[in-house]
Each structure stands twice: as C-alpha cells, then as structure tokens.
Amino acid sequence: MTNALLSINKATVRFLNTTLFTGLNFNINKGESWALIGESGSGKSALLQTIAGRFNITGGEIDYHFWHDYAKFFNANDIATPHKLIALVEPKHHFRNLSNTTDFYYQQRYNSSDSEDALTVTDYLNTVPRFSHDNSSWTSEKVVSLLRLETLLSKQIIKLSNGETKRLMLAAALLKNPLLLMLDSPLTGLDVKTREEFNSIIEQITASGINVIMATSIHEIPAVITHVAVLSKGVIIHESTTQDFKPELFQTDTTDTIDSSELSALLNIDKNPATYNVIVKMDEVHIKYGDKVILDNVNWQINPGEHWALLGPNGAGKSTLLSLINGDNPQAYANNIVLFDKKRGTGESIWDIKKKIGFVSPELHQYFPTDNSCLQVIESGYYDTLGLFRPSNKERAEIALRWMKALEIAKYARVLLKNIPASAQRLCLLARALIKNPALLIFDEPCQGMDDHQQLHFKNLVDTICSLGNVTLIYVTHYQHEIPNSVDKVLRLDKGKVVS
Structure with missing residues (x-):
C-alpha cells in the first residue's frame, strides 16, 4: 500500500474554451494537509475543482491512490468514482427548495410563505449521503457540537446568516466522512469567535484521519497545516512544509493609486x-x-x-x-x-x-x-x-x-x-x-x-x-x-x- 494519497502528473486542465493548467504537477501523501495561497485568480479554486472532478483533464493524469486503497477493503460498487470520497466546501451553497425543483431566490428568506419552502438544518443534515470506512467517526451529534449548530437545528436553511451557512456546509461535508476534505476560503463570512475556533476545528478533523486541502489567505493558515503551495497565474510556483515557508517572499503587492x-x-x-x-x-x-x-x-x-x-x-x-x-x-x-x-x-x-x-x-x-x-x-x-x-x-x-x-x-x-x-x-x-x-x-x-x-x-x-x-x-x-x-x-x- 502506497503512502501517496493523490498524484497529479503533467496534467492539462480545461474548462469550456479556457486552459486552466498546463503541465500541472501536485502530489499529496497521507497525513499531509495543504494550504493553497496566491493572489485572486491565481488558480486556487480551480485546483480544488480539478481534484473534485469538475474540469476536463485533456493531458497527463490524476491518480486517486486513496480510492484504490479503499477498494481493497470495502465494496467498490458503493463508491463508483473516487469523487464520492471527496468533500468540497465552496464559497457558495447549492441549497434547493423542499420540492427540489428550483433553487432559492434572493429575498426569499424574508417572505414568510416562501421561506417555509426550505429544509430545516436538521432535515438538511439528514439528507447528506454517508459512506462507511475505517475512519467513519463523524456523526450528526459530533458535527452539531463541533460547529455550534444546536440552536439552529429547527431553523430553515434559507434563514441562516452567511456565517451560519458556512458552518452548516462544513458540517455536511464532515458527515460524508470523506477521505479528502477540500475547503475553498472557509474563513470568509465567519465572525471573530468562529475564526479563533477554526484552528481547533481543523485539528480535530485531521486527527480523525481526514486529509485537508484549503484555499486560504496567506494570513490565515491554521497551525495544523503541514504544507503550503503558492499559485500564480495557473502555475504552482512554490511548495514547502509550513515550517520552511517564508510568507514574506509571497506577499501580494499592496502599492495602490486612486485616480x-x-x-x-x-x-x-x-x-x-x-x-x-x-x-x-x-x-x-x-x-x-x-x-x-x-x-x-x-x-x-x-x-x-x-x-x-x-x-x-x-x-x-x-x-x-x-x-x-x-x-x-x-x-x-x-x-x-x-x-x-x-x-x-x-x-x-x-x-x-x-x-x-x-x-x-x-x-x-x-x-x-x-x-x-x-x-x-x-x-x-x-x-x-x-x-x-x-x-x-x-x-x-x-x-x-x-x-x-x-x-x-x-x-x-x-x-x-x-x-x-x-x-x-x-x-x-x-x-x-x-x-x-x-x-x-x-x-x-x-x-x-x-x-x-x-x-x-x-x-x-x-x-x-x-x-x-x-x-x-x-x-x-x-x-x-x-x-x-x-x-x-x-x-x-x-x-x-x-x-x-
């Protein structure tokens, strides 16, 4: 059994008519957690989407080693693709109404009749698909406690604040008991208290055996992160352990002029x-x-x-x-x-x-x-x-x-x-x-x-x-x-x- 978790080798990645990456190489070993940093538009989110299988790989390859390991011990028919063992928490939610026919609309949360056409937090968590493996330690009770959702359980999801929604999305991702958890700008929208708690939250997640990759600010890298990758214009320009990382070399240009x-x-x-x-x-x-x-x-x-x-x-x-x-x-x-x-x-x-x-x-x-x-x-x-x-x-x-x-x-x-x-x-x-x-x-x-x-x-x-x-x-x-x-x-x- 290899120690590699994921390997991307010389990949060309495309979305519609745009080439996002050329000759992309990125390797993660078991037990590693990575922070992706870089200026806006550098490719952080695109890399997470690539791993999640959202974009076309037209050259090179991506190898999900953790999926092959899973198939040796569990029924691979339950997990038709490796992407089901991955959870991606994006900046935007994809909530649907109760009849699952349309997305929610802006202002719906303030209209009493329409806002009732939404699952409660409890109902939403009960819809999350879950897969069993040797690290299946995340239960509803555990995620509710970790992310302080107790007072929100009977609340319709459309009525949640931006920060409350972010906590719910992370809870839903953990309920899947993924082998790889990817977080795209997870701290945006969170208040000071929750951001301060985030180090502890990520530490508990990684301690349960889940590997984490997160796109984040250079100023907000949790202590438990072991490695850093810096992206610029669709290229990984630097990789190192967190211990060896020198953030002062990669600060975004802050010179500014206003006309x-x-x-x-x-x-x-x-x-x-x-x-x-x-x-x-x-x-x-x-x-x-x-x-x-x-x-x-x-x-x-x-x-x-x-x-x-x-x-x-x-x-x-x-x-x-x-x-x-x-x-x-x-x-x-x-x-x-x-x-x-x-x-x-x-x-x-x-x-x-x-x-x-x-x-x-x-x-x-x-x-x-x-x-x-x-x-x-x-x-x-x-x-x-x-x-x-x-x-x-x-x-x-x-x-x-x-x-x-x-x-x-x-x-x-x-x-x-x-x-x-x-x-x-x-x-x-x-x-x-x-x-x-x-x-x-x-x-x-x-x-x-x-x-x-x-x-x-x-x-x-x-x-x-x-x-x-x-x-x-x-x-x-x-x-x-x-x-x-x-x-x-x-x-x-x-x-x-x-x-x-």
Whole structure:
C-alpha cells in the first residue's frame, strides 16, 4: 500500500474554451494537509475543482491512490468514482427548495410563505449521503457540537446568516466522512469567535484521519497545516512544509493609486440633486419569525453624510436590519421606519427606495444570475435589476466600463460573470452598486475573497468616494482592518439587540 494519497502528473486542465493548467504537477501523501495561497485568480479554486472532478483533464493524469486503497477493503460498487470520497466546501451553497425543483431566490428568506419552502438544518443534515470506512467517526451529534449548530437545528436553511451557512456546509461535508476534505476560503463570512475556533476545528478533523486541502489567505493558515503551495497565474510556483515557508517572499503587492479626478468625474455623472434631513430612522424596531426574535427594539438614526460600521457576530441580526433599509423585508411596514424622510408604508414603492441605495452583500452575490457579461451586470445597477433585461445603452455601458477600470477589473468586461474569479465577481457587484451615484451605500462584507491588494484598493476607493461627496455609508465586516478610515460611527448588534 502506497503512502501517496493523490498524484497529479503533467496534467492539462480545461474548462469550456479556457486552459486552466498546463503541465500541472501536485502530489499529496497521507497525513499531509495543504494550504493553497496566491493572489485572486491565481488558480486556487480551480485546483480544488480539478481534484473534485469538475474540469476536463485533456493531458497527463490524476491518480486517486486513496480510492484504490479503499477498494481493497470495502465494496467498490458503493463508491463508483473516487469523487464520492471527496468533500468540497465552496464559497457558495447549492441549497434547493423542499420540492427540489428550483433553487432559492434572493429575498426569499424574508417572505414568510416562501421561506417555509426550505429544509430545516436538521432535515438538511439528514439528507447528506454517508459512506462507511475505517475512519467513519463523524456523526450528526459530533458535527452539531463541533460547529455550534444546536440552536439552529429547527431553523430553515434559507434563514441562516452567511456565517451560519458556512458552518452548516462544513458540517455536511464532515458527515460524508470523506477521505479528502477540500475547503475553498472557509474563513470568509465567519465572525471573530468562529475564526479563533477554526484552528481547533481543523485539528480535530485531521486527527480523525481526514486529509485537508484549503484555499486560504496567506494570513490565515491554521497551525495544523503541514504544507503550503503558492499559485500564480495557473502555475504552482512554490511548495514547502509550513515550517520552511517564508510568507514574506509571497506577499501580494499592496502599492495602490486612486485616480481621484476620474473618480470625481464619475461621481458627478447623473448626480441626484435631492437632499434629505434623515437617511434612516428606526424607532423600537421589532422583528420576529414565529417565536424567534431577530431584532429586539432597535433604535438607529443615520443622517446624511454619516459613515457607519454595522458590527456583530454571525446571527446577530445584521442582514435582517439591512433588509429593512433596502426594501427587501415586508415586515418594515409593521414597524416605525423612516427612509429618506418618508415613513415606510406612506406610498413609496420598493423601487423608489432602491434607486437611492447602492447595495452589495454575500446573499446578493449568492443569488445573482451569472449569465450576463460583467459589463451588463454593472449597467443593470441603473435599473436595480438582477441582470440586464433590456438593450444596452451605449453611454451607460461606457460609464460601466469606466467604473470597471476604477476597480481594476476592466479585462473582464466582455466575460460572463460566472467565468471570472469570485473576488472579481464581487468587484463587479460593487461597481453595480456605485454606478448610479446613490445617496446611501450599503456594503455588507464587500471584501470577501479579495486578496490584499484588492482589499486595500477598495478600501482606498471607498475613502476617496466619502471624501469627494456627501454619500452616506453603512459598512459591515468581521475584519477590523477592512473598515475604511472614513468610518467614524459604530452600531453593534448581538442577539438582535443594540449593545453599543
């Protein structure tokens, strides 16, 4: 029996008409756990997808040694392909509704009748296929305890926060008792407490005999990881043990320049001359679903030109609070909420509200249709639609391209959104939020998946926008260093209550 777990030898890997890897070599031995690092678009996610069997290998080979070992001791007919012994946790979930006929849609979690068309956390975990082998140690009770899901078991999966969803996806992967667990940016969306616990979680996973490969930031390599591979432009440029790895040699370029004159010009195109006395005012806002209180008597006033950070752990109620402002939550009508000087329910439409707001969130990214080109996605921001459903306007498309240049993603203009890296997808949605020069910007975890340079550039861009105009900002993040310098006010939620 060989000590090798997986071998990729001189592989050419293709997806559609694109060659992702040429002459790819990557070898993993039993007992090793690997971190994949590199700048955005370097090939980290593509390597995980290749191992998971999602892409075509047109040259060379990939050998799943662990599958051959499994077949010697268990019924290979139960595992028709090696990929069933692999679990891949991706940045996006693939939840389906109860009838398994359609995917969920954006805003569904806030509509009481439609949100019931979803499995509970318990039901979802019960649907996970499981395979037996000598390391089958992960049970429902064990994953629920490890990932702190006890209080979520009766909750519909569509109602989970971004961080809660990430914990559920990892729990489901462990229930499969895989021989190889692959994690794509597993720490994005997790609050400080869960990130601090992550070292212990990965340590318990590897101690159970599961090999781990994770794509992660150079700053977030768990202590239990034994090896590091650095990727750049589809090539593995470095491999070493974690002990010998020198991160200072592979830091992402953090030099940055902002074209303030171009940004000022963009911010003055079709600028809305309207002025407001109050952007948001909430008095004793109370939201509940069944017996579960989500927001508990929240008071919050946001005045024009103020820059707020909205902070709190996973499940604190931040997304629900934002949904009341962005017009997505019908319970706004049952509460005392003023938006742009008008009380909700006094005649304004959802579209009247949305045209004044530039919004991006993990949920919007999750459900945004991906069959438009990136330029079309950004132009759709003028119409507040999820994609462009009308002929492109030449002048507006040119403005969209200028925003793409400002965000350093112009090379993707004619590429379908689904065919670009996840970090670039987020930047497209950020450009979509900015293009109409709204009075209020709501950025909910906008830097997820971005490399160091992208994060710095976006942070500088936000600070420049705030310095050039009277825009109002709400910024949500779990990382203190991501908060723009222009933010000078904080609302902190915990268990639905304002705590500071």
